[in-house]
Amino acid sequence: MKQIPLDISADQPQDFDTFVTGRNQELMQRLQQLANAANRREHTASASTDRFLYVWAEAGAGKTHLLHALALQMGKRARLIAADAPESAFDYSPKASHYLIDDVDQLFDEQQVAAFNLFNQIREQGGWMISTGKLPPTRLEMREDLRTRLGWGLIYQVHGLSDDEKIAALLQATLARGMEVPVGVITYMLTHYRRDMPSLSRMLDALDRHSLATKRAITLPLLRELLQQESEQ
16 A cells, blocks of 8 residues: 655644643633733733743643744734744843743753843843743752742743543544544544644644545544554654
8 A cells, every 4th residue: 555645743833722721721811911911012010020930841731832822922022032042032122022931941051141131131121021941940950040030930830631631622623623533543542642732633633634635534443554654754
C-alpha cells in the first residue's frame, strides 16, 4: 500500500479559543483582563504587584500558547519576547504596555540583566510584564535579583488536563469538525501517542485528513496505520 505523506507539524492557531481551560479558569480570567486593559490602552494598575504575572508549567501544558494568545489579542500594545531574543528586545518603550517574556528560565546572563532592568522600568513608569517558565520562581536557577522580582507579582501554574478532560476535549473537537470518531480511538491515541494536547490535536487533524484521503471510516486499525506511518517518517 502506498503511504500518504503526513503533515502533523502544523500547530493550531494559538489563541484563547483553541486553549482547553480545564482547571485554569482563574488564570484565563486574569489573562483576559490583561488583554482588555491593553485594548483600553491602560498603562498603570492600582498595585505594582498586579502588573507582574509569572506563569509556570511543564512542557506541553500550554503556557507558550497562552502567551501567544495574549499577544494576538493585544496587537501592537504587546511585545512578545522569546528566550533567544536579542537584548534590545527588552528595551522599555512607551508604545508597548505589555511585555510577554517566554521561557524566562532559558535566558542567558546578558538577557537576564536586560529583563531585570525592564522589570524596574515597568515598575517605575507603568506597564505589565507576563513571564513564563518551567518551574516556580523559588526553584529557578538564574540571577537572584531577577528570580526574586519574578516572585513579587501574581504566580499561576498552568494545570494539565486529566485523561478524562483530554478525551472530552478531543471528542468535542471531533464534533465541531463533523468527524465520527469512536471513543476507543481517542483512548488508544492517548495511551499510544504523545500525551500533550497540541500533539494530540495535530494527530487528530492528521487522522481526519488520512480518513478523507483513503475514503475509510475512522477506526482503530486506521489510527494504528497512521501511527505506524508517523513513526517511520
